[in-house]
Amino acid sequence: MRNFLTIALPKGKLYEDSVDLLQEAGLCTEGLKEDSRKMVFTNEVEGLKYIICRPTDIPTFVEYGAADLGIVGKDTIVEQDKDLMELVDLRFGYCRFVVALPEVTAQGRDLSQFNHRRVATKFPYVAENFFRQRGMQVEVIKLHGNIELAPAVGLADMIVDIVSTGRTLRENQLVAIEDIFGATARLVANRVAYRLKHQKIQPLVDCVRSIVKDKEVRS
Ligand SMILES: Nc1ncnc2c1ncn2[C@@H]1O[C@H](COP(=O)(O)OP(=O)(O)OP(=O)(O)O)[C@@H](O)[C@H]1O
Numbered sequence: 001m002r003n004f005l006t007i008a009l010p011k012g013k014l015y016e017d018s019v020d021l022l023q024e025a026g027l028c029t030e031g032l033k034e035d036s037r038k039m040v041f042t043n044e045v046e047g048l049k050y051i052i053c054r055p056t057d058i059p060t061f062v063e064y065g066a067a068d069l070g071i072v073g074k075d076t077i078v079e080q081d082k083d084l085m086e087l088v089d090l091r092f093g094y095c096r097f098v099v100a101l102p103e104v105t106a107q108g109r110d111l112s113q114f115n116h117r118r119v120a121t122k123f124p125y126v127a128e129n130f131f132r133q134r135g136m137q138v139e140v141i142k143l144h145g146n147i148e149l150a151p152a153v154g155l156a157d158m159i160v161d162i163v164s165t166g167r168t169l170r171e172n173q174l175v176a177i178e179d180i181f182g183a184t185a186r187l188v189a190n191r192v193a194y195r196l197k198h199q200k201i202q203p204l205v206d207c208v209r210s211i212v213k214d215k216e217v218r219s
């Protein structure tokens with residue numbers, strides 16, 4: 001498999017845009033959009049292999065070299081801080097990290113008034129860093145999804161989560177009171193593969209860069 005190029009694709013929100021981009025870059029993406037439970041797609045003729053992963057597992061597959069390249073959100077890259085090469089900002093999958101509170105609690109207050117409170121998040125590293133930089137001490141509670149539920153049932157006073165349209169916050173009577181940073185999808189590489197498979201990887205990276213460079217950032 002030394003000459004194969006293996007690309008890890010995230011299932012979920014980034015999947016369609018990822019497949020479209022690779023197709024635009026001239027790679028064969030046959031079968032990837034079919035409704036299927038297959039996790040590995042091999043194209044012997046082109047020396048290409050795609051693996052379909054959970055978005056949060058992409059950095060692990062790439063760091064260990066199980067995939068040479070991967071597509072993953074900057075939010076996940078920052079949270080996991082794995083040893084990856086970040087090659088291209090793909091300009092899709094835009095979302096932003098915020099601190100959000102119940103509307104009733106937030107009214108007329110600023111964040112500093114919520115010191116020593118509990119924060120629910122899927123992103124404990126991002127949350128801890130943010131509050132440390134603010135000189136605040138909070139208790140971070142790690143959840144794996146539906147973070148907006150935590151304040152509603154008294155598990156936490158506030159949340160750190162990603163927001164795109166803002167609909168989930170609104171429909172759960174939460175309001176963002178601080179922006180942390182924005183994130184988009186990135187093309188990442190395994191360090192060793194980037195050197196050993198440079199002849200295959202670099203033309204693809206150049207092509208992807210030229211495709212995305214004039215595109216608007218979008219969610
Ligand atoms: N509402 C959103 N709008 C736009 N992009 C988003 C949104 N939510 C997440 N993203 C981006 O898409 C990536 C994948 O999100 P998705 O919801 O598909 O998977 P996930 O549930 O976070 O992953 P996992 O199943 O591994 O926990 C996120 O890491 C982020 O970069």
Ligand SMILES: O=P(O)(O)OC[C@H]1O[C@H](OP(=O)(O)OP(=O)(O)O)[C@H](O)[C@@H]1O
Nearest residue numbers: 145146147161162163164165166167168
């Ligand atoms: O601002 P919006 O457009 O409403 O999007 C924000 C929601 O999207 C993400 O959740 P996701 O759908 O990934 O589910 P999760 O709660 O299981 O992480 C995020 O955690 C928010 O809940």
